[in-house]
Amino acid sequence: MIDLFLGIPLMIYGIILVISNIFYKNIDGLQLNLIVGIILLIIGILFIFKWYITNKKTLNKKLKS
Amino acid sequence: MNNIQVNPIDISILLIYLAILLFIGFVARRNILSHKDFFLAGKRLPAWVTGIAYVSANFGALEIVGGISNAAQYGLSTIHFNMIGAIPAMILLGVLLMPFYYSDKIRTVQEYFKLRFDKKTHLANSIIFVLAQISIAGINIYVLGILLHFLLGINLYLVMIIGATIVGIYIIMGGIISSIYTEVLQFMVISAGLLPIAFAVMYHLHIEGGIMHLINSNIDNNMLSTWQGTQIGNWINPLGDWFGIIFGECFVLGFGYWTTNFVEVQRAMVAKDINSARLTPLIGTGPKLLYGYLFCVLGLIAVILFQHEMQTQQYNNILPLMIEKYLPHGLLGLAVTAMIASFMTGISSNITGANIVLTYDIIEPYILKKKEGKNKNNKYNLLLIGKLVTIGIIIAAILTSFIASQYNNIQNYLQQLFGYFNTPVFITFICGVFYKKISNVGAFMGMALGPIIGITTHLILEHISYFYPNHDMSKPIAAQMQNFYTAFITAISTLIIIIIFSNFGKRNDIAKMQDLIWSKHVKLYDRTIPIYKQPIFIASIILIVCVMLSIQLYTIA
Numbered sequence: 100m101i102d103l104f105l106g107i108p109l110m111i112y113g114i115i116l117v118i119s120n121i122f123y124k125n126i127d128g129l130q131l132n133l134i135v136g137i138i139l140l141i142i143g144i145l146f147i148f149k150w151y152i153t154n155k156k157t158l159n160k161k162l163k164s
Numbered sequence: 165m166n167n168i169q170v171n172p173i174d175i176s177i178l179l180i181y182l183a184i185l186l187f188i189g190f191v192a193r194r195n196i197l198s199h200k201d202f203f204l205a206g207k208r209l210p211a212w213v214t215g216i217a218y219v220s221a222n223f224g225a226l227e228i229v230g231g232i233s234n235a236a237q238y239g240l241s242t243i244h245f246n247m248i249g250a251i252p253a254m255i256l257l258g259v260l261l262m263p264f265y266y267s268d269k270i271r272t273v274q275e276y277f278k279l280r281f282d283k284k285t286h287l288a289n290s291i292i293f294v295l296a297q298i299s300i301a302g303i304n305i306y307v308l309g310i311l312l313h314f315l316l317g318i319n320l321y322l323v324m325i326i327g328a329t330i331v332g333i334y335i336i337m338g339g340i341i342s343s344i345y346t347e348v349l350q351f352m353v354i355s356a357g358l359l360p361i362a363f364a365v366m367y368h369l370h371i372e373g374g375i376m377h378l379i380n381s382n383i384d385n386n387m388l389s390t391w392q393g394t395q396i397g398n399w400i401n402p403l404g405d406w407f408g409i410i411f412g413e414c415f416v417l418g419f420g421y422w423t424t425n426f427v428e429v430q431r432a433m434v435a436k437d438i439n440s441a442r443l444t445p446l447i448g449t450g451p452k453l454l455y456g457y458l459f460c461v462l463g464l465i466a467v468i469l470f471q472h473e474m475q476t477q478q479y480n481n482i483l484p485l486m487i488e489k490y491l492p493h494g495l496l497g498l499a500v501t502a503m504i505a506s507f508m509t510g511i512s513s514n515i516t517g518a519n520i521v522l523t524y525d526i527i528e529p530y531i532l533k534k535k536e537g538k539n540k541n542n543k544y545n546l547l548l549i550g551k552l553v554t555i556g557i558i559i560a561a562i563l564t565s566f567i568a569s570q571y572n573n574i575q576n577y578l579q580q581l582f583g584y585f586n587t588p589v590f591i592t593f594i595c596g597v598f599y600k601k602i603s604n605v606g607a608f609m610g611m612a613l614g615p616i617i618g619i620t621t622h623l624i625l626e627h628i629s630y631f632y633p634n635h636d637m638s639k640p641i642a643a644q645m646q647n648f649y650t651a652f653i654t655a656i657s658t659l660i661i662i663i664i665f666s667n668f669g670k671r672n673d674i675a676k677m678q679d680l681i682w683s684k685h686v687k688l689y690d691r692t693i694p695i696y697k698q699p700i701f702i703a704s705i706i707l708i709v710c711v712m713l714s715i716q717l718y719t720i721a
Contacts, residue, residue: 108349108352109356111180116498119495120494124492131363139356
């Protein structure tokens with residue numbers, strides 16, 4: 100369950116930062132919102148994938164029933 | 165403290181974070197079926213989760229804001245708080261001491277004292293711990309209120325109540341599980357919010373003319389050395405001489421905090437097995453070392469970037485200034501959220517520590533068991549009691565925070581006061597493990613007289629010129645050095661008291677407590693576990709990294 104608790108917020112924050120990069124000025128020409136946003140997005144997806152792998156059987160059972 | 169200009173995106177990041185905390189509590193409550201789930205998470209958490217929670221419980225904002233401001237004020241030698249003050253103690257807990265805590269009979273650090281010694285030692289220790297945690301939680305709530313009041317302009321008292329209520333709600337719903345899960349999330353948010361600041365300021369210095377060049381040309385050489393000026397007799401380092409740093413900070417204060425403070429040890433005690441419990445503090449060393457190093461670098465860079473704040477000694481402004489100046493909106497919101505998260509981890513770890521000790525070590529054995537003895541039909545719902553206790557602790561912590569807001573220096577006094585109790589508790593615990601001849605009278609007297617000696621020593625040292633810079637008593641005393649020496653003298657005195665008074669009173673039957681004392685049953689190396697999961701192997705690697713880092717830092721100037 101912890102994987103899901105980490106994965107979802109990190110993905111949400113990743114998306115917000117990537118979108119923020121479009122609207123807000125960069126400091127020193129560094130696209131920091133974009134860099135951190137993509138990193139958070141990747142980590143978030145990895146956590147959700149890990150959660151999916153460990154709960155695959157339970158999820159399939161629920162879907163079938 | 166400066167007011168940071170936030171916009172709706174930044175606020176939305178903060179609100180999402182608070183909503184997720186409550187969501188975690190809401191989902192975790194389905195796993196809470198008994199008091200064991202509520203207080204001990206059913207002992208089923210993996211080592212990486214408890215390891216991050218272990219270090220996250222320590223990552224209060226005082227640690228983060230204070231770490232950076234200390235580095236700006238004192239220089240590179242503040243790395244000793246991590247390298248000397250934390251890492252060896254975390255290794256000691258993981259390799260040697262954890263087997264004494266991780267047992268079916270022991271649910272709290274205080275219960276070790278009950279089984280090893282007697283009820284009065286146990287009760288005294290438990291009451292002091294609960295009072296300390298409530299007051300520290302109250303102080304954390306107050307500082308969180310001040311932070312949000314200054315950063316975002318929100319009403320102080322409103323913020324204090326809202327912050328404590330949110331923490332209270334997710335703890336009452338999910339117990340220690342939601343507390344640990346949120347601590348792991350808070351650690352991720354702190355990392356995502358603070359690491360970009362380091363990257364941004366380093367990049368700024370890089371385009372301004374090179375990091376090392378600017379550091380070497382702007383910062384005094386004394387601030388760039390870890391051990392320079394620590395000679396006994398004529399010290400000039402702000403942390404004092406090497407004797408105080410090694411024997412006071414490392415062997416007493418650091419070992420005491422990381423090995424007997426239940427708030428920390430609790431995270432390891434809920435791990436799924438003994439090896440995971442031993443790995444918990446060892447995993448925590450990674451983030452502790454990395455962030456300790458990072459805070460030092462940020463503090464040193466601040467000396468170059470914020471010279472006005474350095475001249476006016478507004479060291480606590482550094483982090484908010486860096487956030488505002490070098491982070492774009494979006495990341496700025498994440499960094500502010502990280503600062504708030506760091507306070508909330510502090511509050512939640514204090515509350516979860518206090519509620520379990522109050523329930524398991526005070527209410528259950530000394531109130532419920534007595535009533536149960538009179539009427540055998542009485543069955544108590546410890547889960548419900550635990551939740552009510554949590555509500556009571558939160559209310560008490562909020563009231564403490566209101567008191568702290570009325571008296572400017574009360575938090576310093578309270579922290580100092582409870583600090584005097586840590587050292588005698590640690591020495592008594594170590595004697596309990598390694599000194600078979602210790603008696604119940606010796607243990608109790610050590611814990612009772614130790615704090616008195618600590619307070620007396622602290623006051624006496626204020627009148628000794630050696631503890632003042634250049635031995636000039638007109639200047640402010642070197643407070644850290646005074647604390648290190650006070651701790652060391654208190655530790656030695658407590659040890660002597662324990663040895664003397666152990667000649668009196670009843671000694672417990674050693675044969676019945678083989679699990680509680682150092683004996684052959686403690687295995688440093690378990691052949692059934694692969695080498696990469698062996699605590700002794702991981703501890704060796706950490707030590708090698710520490711030594712290499714120390715050598716590199718020693719020669720940086």
